[in-house]
Amino acid sequence: ARLRRTGWGGVVDDGLEGSGFFRIAERNGVFWFVDPDGGRFISKGINTVRFDQDHIGRSERVPYAEACRAKYGSLPTWRAAASNRLA
Incomplete structure (x- = not known):
């Protein structure tokens, strides 16, 4: 139906x-x-775009940010790549 x-x-x-x-x-x-x-x-959308907000527990470890830094080398390069993906 x-x-x-x-x-x-x-x-x-x-x-x-x-x-x-x-x-x-x-x-x-x-x-x-x-x-x-x-x-x-249902509303579905992007609320935030950051690579450094998901810490492991109460530690300073942020695996996604570590992976992004390793892959892109810098925050501006990551921002450009993320912006292109979102567009």
């Missing part, structure tokens, strides 16, 4: 009403993004 969609692309859910705004709503114990027409949707 094909899902019914709102004009914003959200999945029509007869239990949710449109408010004219994007918002959050709880449905059966699950929180959803809700579009202005009342459709449930």
Whole structure:
């Protein structure tokens, strides 16, 4: 069966009403993004682009940053490569 969609692309859910705004709503114990027409949707995107934020526990080790430094040699070179991949 094909899902019914709102004009914003959200999945029509007869239990949710449109408010004219994007918002959050709880449905059966699950929180959803809700579009202005009342459709449930998942927001998926990039929140941050850094190579040095994932430390191992409380240590100073950051394996991804170590690998990036080994591969690219410098932060500006890594930034250029990451920017090209994202584009």
